[in-house]
Amino acid sequence: MVLKYYFSSVTSDLGTKKHQQRIEMILSSKKFEYEQIDIATDEAAREKMREMMNDPKGLPPQLFNDDTYLGGFDKFDEAVEDETLEAFLKG
Incomplete structure (x- = not known):
């Protein structure tokens, strides 16, 4: 399993920057x-x-397990709040 995190180092959108951080x-x-x-x-x-x-x-941020799409910030944040992050990242 290789967790891949797609992001943008250049963004003018403060919301995107905060989500990435x-x-x-x-x-x-x-x-x-x-x-x-x-x-x-x-x-x-x-x-x-x-x-x-x-x-x-x-648009970024987006997460993948190898080439399996996991989701963007909303899915990630939901997994954090539900305390299911590890399961989410495994796809």
């Missing part, structure tokens, strides 16, 4: 290993993220 803080504090993929610097990664989401206009 929350995901990173929680994953790090719970010692989950994950691969960060910055779609702002890699157009191919952005296209792959959107293809795997099946959404041509999908």
